């Protein structure tokens with residue numbers, strides 16, 4: 001019974017316990033934030049493409065393609081645009097309804113149409129209507145209420161790769177089908193890769209690919225602004241709970257310019273998980289160490305990183321060991337290149353190895369950075385100008401320690417045997 005009581009205490013303590021979060025819901029994937037840093041240009045491009053709906057409604061059916069890798073804000077940006085655009089239309093006395101369909105969830109043309117009807121609050125009779133009949137019902141509804149409808153087809157690549165060609169044709173050439181004079185239906189097609197449309201017939205492609213808006217992967221600076229916006233403006237965390245260097249660290253790991261994927265979703269997930277780890281450890285601050293632990297759980301590239309450690313040569317491993325030693329000795333995360341080189345010289349000599357020259361060590365560090373094992377950043381402007389500071393991108397655990405030591409031992413043994 002005692003054990004049960006202890007467990008109950010534990011649960012109660014955890015419920016009462018302190019937390020670094022203030023409004024954690026703003027970190028959930030479906031949350032649409034007030035600001036979308038670094039997507040202003042894309043929102044403007046969307047607005048320009050759609051403005052004719054307001055100035056000359058019924059004259060044209062707009063088609064825009066949005067293309068970009070995963071986590072580059074395609075979904076959140078189109079939703080935000082839809083929200084703002086229909087709001088502005090309403091102020092001008094026009095009805096524009098924005099519908100967002102995920103082609104992966106609504107897997108067939110029919111299911112997509114049912115979902116569009118749902119979002120329009122239009123009841124569809126249960127007797128099995130065909131897609132064509134359903135679309136006609138939707139169109140009549142728009143006509144009766146004088147509505148302009150924007151349909152966003154998210155993950156359109158999926159629809160293209162799984163649907164019969166007639167369905168794609170029907171969807172994009174809807175006006176030939178409907179024979180309607182007033183154009184009320186407009187599309188935003190969201191794709192990860194433009195090349196996924198390559199297999200389509202030219203007559204279809206011409207209806208889809210008119211205006212392409214690119215969503216490039218985010219740089220480290222851009223991710224920093226996105227994370228900071230959720231922390232400071234959206235108040236995801238208590239004031240001061242997330243250290244600035246933690247945000248910098250996460251942005252550097254995922255920044256496209258730093259060899260990362262440029263994926264804002266992974267950066268936000270890492271931040272959220274780092275917060276949860278801080279809570280579990282009873283810490284009032286979210287530190288780089290929490291971010292490293294979160295990264296090792298989330299970053300899909302990490303298991304690959306551990307594999308790459310097994311491929312490193314002896315002196316590259318010694319550089320990694322030097323950074324680990326410095327971390328253990330000084331408790332810091334980032335060290336200047338000079339310091340790492342100094343420690344590397346000691347580590348090498350201790351093992352009876354002749355340390356490599358400065359330029360070679362520099363090259364090792366560059367390679368380790370490319371492999372994603374090391375994160376580098378510039379120091380703040382100090383007395384001696386800017387210097388490059390480096391840190392390991394993985395948490396320093398006993399497991400990592402053992403792995404590195406074993407690999408070093410193996411390399412030394414191999415050398416002896418030759």
Ligand SMILES: Nc1ncnc2c1ncn2[C@@H]1O[C@H](COP(=O)(O)OP(=O)(O)OP(=O)(O)O)[C@@H](O)[C@H]1O
Pocket residue numbers: 028029030031032033035036037038039068069070071072073074075076077192226264265268
């Ligand atoms: N510029 C931005 N500002 C604020 N948050 C952003 C921004 N870009 C992306 N995000 C956030 O990152 C996450 C991923 O964004 P989103 O789902 O829009 O990406 P996506 O490009 O549609 O990805 P996928 O191709 O995987 O569907 C979401 O939580 C979103 O709110």
